[in-house]
Amino acid sequence: MYNLIGAGLIVIGGGIxxxxxxxxxxxxxxxxPEAAGKIQTAMIIIGALLEGLAFGALLLGK
Amino acid sequence: xxxxxxxxxxxKFWRSKFFELFTMNIASKYLxxxxxxxxxxxxxxxxxxxxxxxxxxxxTTTGKIDTKEEIDSYIEHHLKDAHDFHIFSYTTDAGVxxxxxxxxxxxxxxxxxLVTFKSSEFHHDDDAQVIVERNGLKFTKLHSIIYExxxxxxxxxxxxxxxxxxxxxxxxxxxxxxxxxxxxxGLLMILAFRALASGYKKSAIPKGFARVLxxxxxxxxxxxxxxxxxxxxxxxxxxxxxxxxxxxWILNLMGLTPLGFNVTGQIAVTVxxxxxxxxxxxxxxxxxxxxxxxxxxxxxxLMKIALIPVELLGILxxxxxxxxxxxxxxxxxxxxxxxxxxxxxxxxxxxxxxxxTGISVLLTLFLSVIEVLVAFLQAYxxxxxxxxxxxxxxxxxxxxxxxxxxxxxxxxxxxxxxxxI
Numbered sequence: 429m430y431n432l433i434g435a436g437l438i439v440i441g442g443g444i445x446x447x448x449x450x451x452x453x454x455x456x457x458x459x460x461p462e463a464a465g466k467i468q469t470a471m472i473i474i475g476a477l478l479e480g481l482a483f484g485a486l487l488l489g490k
Numbered sequence: 491x492x493x494x495x496x497x498x499x500x501x502k503f504w505r506s507k508f509f510e511l512f513t514m515n516i517a518s519k520y521l522x523x524x525x526x527x528x529x530x531x532x533x534x535x536x537x538x539x540x541x542x543x544x545x546x547x548x549x550t551t552t553g554k555i556d557t558k559e560e561i562d563s564y565i566e567h568h569l570k571d572a573h574d575f576h577i578f579s580y581t582t583d584a585g586v587x588x589x590x591x592x593x594x595x596x597x598x599x600x601x602x603x604l605v606t607f608k609s610s611e612f613h614h615d616d617d618a619q620v621i622v623e624r625n626g627l628k629f630t631k632l633h634s635i636i637y638e639x640x641x642x643x644x645x646x647x648x649x650x651x652x653x654x655x656x657x658x659x660x661x662x663x664x665x666x667x668x669x670x671x672x673x674x675x676g677l678l679m680i681l682a683f684r685a686l687a688s689g690y691k692k693s694a695i696p697k698g699f700a701r702v703l704x705x706x707x708x709x710x711x712x713x714x715x716x717x718x719x720x721x722x723x724x725x726x727x728x729x730x731x732x733x734x735x736x737x738x739w740i741l742n743l744m745g746l747t748p749l750g751f752n753v754t755g756q757i758a759v760t761v762x763x764x765x766x767x768x769x770x771x772x773x774x775x776x777x778x779x780x781x782x783x784x785x786x787x788x789x790x791x792l793m794k795i796a797l798i799p800v801e802l803l804g805i806l807x808x809x810x811x812x813x814x815x816x817x818x819x820x821x822x823x824x825x826x827x828x829x830x831x832x833x834x835x836x837x838x839x840x841x842x843x844x845x846x847t848g849i850s851v852l853l854t855l856f857l858s859v860i861e862v863l864v865a866f867l868q869a870y871x872x873x874x875x876x877x878x879x880x881x882x883x884x885x886x887x888x889x890x891x892x893x894x895x896x897x898x899x900x901x902x903x904x905x906x907x908x909x910x911i
Contacts, residue, residue, distance in 0.1 A: 469713075469874075472867075472870075472871065472874075473871075473874060473875070473878070476815060476871040476874075476875065477811070479815055479819070480811035480812070480814055480815040481811070483814050483815055483818035483819070483822075484810070484811065484814045484818075486818065487814060487818055
């Protein structure tokens with residue numbers, strides 16, 4: 429029961445993080461379309477790091 | 491046969507020398523492959539028939555998976571490694587359950603030496619009901635683990651925690667589903683990349699399938715290795731990065747076929763892949779890399795001491811994050827796709843057979859398309875982060891910064907900018 433609540437909290441946290449990364453990347457691309465490639469790469473790397481964190485926490489809670 | 495028939499048809503209807511030659515070429519070129527595919531298809535065998543009167547399997551011989559618990563255990567079974575390929579099962583009207591798939595070799599190192607047999611001898615049993623006798627030893631399989639029974643035991647018995655009491659584990663070197671998957675991926679890579687490499691001896695422009703591979707290789711080199719490792723060192727690591735990229739990608743894609751591979755979803759596989767990255771990073775670390783771990787420059791001395799355990803932990807968490815990310819992504823993808831497929835059964839009462847099947851097929855199609863993207867993305871991210879970590883280890887810091895009176899490095903605006911770009 430508690431691990432399910434924990435899983436929900438992890439997903440909320442990860443969702444907020446991914447939303448911020450994605451949103452800021454969008455803003456960045458809109459402001460500087462010529463830097464879209466670099467921004468995307470950085471976005472994917474940070475997204476992957478966040479994902480690793482969230483998955484690690486989910487796995488530990490299982 | 492196909493070849494003769496083809497050429498006959500062509501001459502008969504088109505009477506064109508060119509077309510005949512063309513078809514002959516195609517037919518003779520692909521005949522081997524067609525025959526191979528046919529042979530493989532028809533050698534699929536029902537390698538197990540469960541007797542409905544058999545008391546042991548009486549509960550499960552309906553062959554249908556109806557309840558939530560059965561679906562959960564089916565998904566769990568798929569996510570684990572197995573000793574055979576299981577494609578599908580069906581139950582005949584007479585109530586006989588048939589399993590369709592391939593058996594794989596079982597190779598065991600026991601107290602009595604090497605023992606080998608086909609996994610079909612277990613008759614698709616996974617609950618230690620079937621006992622195989624070889625070399626005077628008795629073997630049984632429980633939840634994908636093969637146990638050696640004691641000499642006088644006729645069936646396996648358990649203690650309260652469901653651990654076998656009269657059986658011991660053996661060293662299992664079997665070609666399991668995952669091992670077979672990795673061998674196939676390795677073979678595909680050897681064939682494809684040898685063809686690509688030998689193509690360059692003839693001309694600078696690759697032909698055929700190599701044209702698909704060349705841009706991918708260049709992508710790994712120019713978009714992943716070069717910017718992250720640096721112009722000076724990247725060549726040394728290209729072998730590892732390319733291998734790991736294509737290995738993970740091919741295995742991820744194989745996981746989406748109906749053969750039911752789940753290789754990159756086995757934590758043992760991802761641990762090994764991450765260990766490679768770990769050792770390569772540690773062995774290619776230069777003086778600056780170790781200095782930044784044990785004696786961080788440019789911070790007060792108390793901070794230097796406080797940072798040592800943090801940085802040491804950082805060495806371990808990087809490959810840990812790599813292995814968990816790949817494992818959890820693929821496992822989650824597989825269980826979600828299978829869970830959505832199971833909606834077909836769970837929603838039957840509400841939407842009827844056609845409605846439930848339609849919902850489940852549409853959602854599964856949608857998720858499968860996403861999984862194709864994830865398959866590439868995970869291979870990309872693993873390679874990308876590996877090259878990032880290698881790049882951190884081989885990066886050379888220039889030491890000609892001005893130092894102020896306290897021996898601290900002056901902050902260099904250009905440096906900070908370079909870090910961000």
